[in-house]
Amino acid sequence: QVQLVQSGAEVKTPGASVKISCRASGYPFFNYYIHWVRQAPGQGLEWVGTINPANGHTAYAQNFRGRVSMTRDTSTSTVYMEWITLSSPRSEDTAIYYCATEVSIGDFDYWGLGTLVTVSS
Amino acid sequence: QPVVTQEPSLTVSPGGTVTLTCASSTGAVTSGSYPTWFQQKPGQAPNTLIFSTNRKHSWTPARFSGSILGDKAALTLSSVQPEDEAEYYCLLFYSGIWVFGGGTKVTVL
Numbered sequence: 001q002v003q004l005v006q007s008g009a010e011v012k013t014p015g016a017s018v019k020i021s022c023r024a025s026g027y028p029f030f031n032y033y034i035h036w037v038r039q040a041p042g043q044g045l046e047w048v049g050t051i052n053p054a055n056g057h058t059a060y061a062q063n064f065r066g067r068v069s070m071t072r073d074t075s076t077s078t079v080y081m082e083w084i085t086l087s088s089p090r091s092e093d094t095a096i097y098y099c100a101t102e103v104s105i106g107d108f109d110y111w112g113l114g115t116l117v118t119v120s121s
Numbered sequence: 122q123p124v125v126t127q128e129p130s131l132t133v134s135p136g137g138t139v140t141l142t143c144a145s146s147t148g149a150v151t152s153g154s155y156p157t158w159f160q161q162k163p164g165q166a167p168n169t170l171i172f173s174t175n176r177k178h179s180w181t182p183a184r185f186s187g188s189i190l191g192d193k194a195a196l197t198l199s200s201v202q203p204e205d206e207a208e209y210y211c212l213l214f215y216s217g218i219w220v221f222g223g224g225t226k227v228t229v230l
Contacts, residue, residue, distance in 0.1 A: 035219070037167070037221075044208075044210065044221060044222075044223050044224040045159070045161070045167060045210050045212075045221045045224070046221060047212065047218070047219040047220060047221055050219075059217045059218055060218075061122065061218055061219075061220070062122040062218075063122070098166055098167070100167075104172070104173075105155050105172075105173060105214070106155035106156070106157040106172040106173050106212070106214065107157070107169060107172040107173070107176070107178075108157065108159070108167075108169050108172075108212075109169060109178075111166040111167065111168075112166070113166060114166060
């Protein structure tokens with residue numbers, strides 16, 4: 001069956017290096033886009049971005065463009081998300097980060113359990 | 122970036138019907154926005170109920186339905202059950218990016 005296994009919780013200071021992962025199994029890795037969605041404590045869902053595992057092409061929400069990077073490792077069927085600027089992550093980036101597959105347009109069929117990223121000085 | 126707007130909260134009686142809407146700051150929501158609806162209960166990951174306006178998953182109860190009403194996407198819950206109490210989010214597609222609405226808290230009372 002399809003599974004998305006996410007990496008464990010992270011506690012970081014602002015601007016520290018953070019890279020979280022999502023390992024897919026149970027289906028051909030190249031078949032489905034993988035999206036990242038975050039949820040700050042007590043807040044709603046926010047779409048972060050997406051990666052096409054077949055070619056590595058990405059798209060990001062405006063709030064994350066230039067601040068995060070999504071990559072994939074086809075040998076391990078894993079996608080990664082990391083913050084790429086010295087000013088990120090910020091305390092406002094404290095949230096649960098979910099990965100999800102998009103089986104067909106808008107059909108976010110399978111979800112990981114989420115990775116809690118806590119950013120605090 | 123576009124803004125997607127939902128009712129913050131709605132209350133419905135058991136057995137009743139309630140309609141949630143999803144509006145776009147860029148104008149009318151159409152099928153080309155591929156409206157998707159999620160249900161989220163506390164401590165759980167979101168669960169897709171409806172995608173591409175009105176398509177259901179095998180696990181989507183028949184009492185949930187999606188549509189376009191006027192210039193908005195809509196999610197209608199009929200014969201509401203106590204277990205339908207949850208947060209509901211819509212998601213719209215805009216030329217390569219997706220934007221969530223702020224969510225609607227549905228209370229069954």
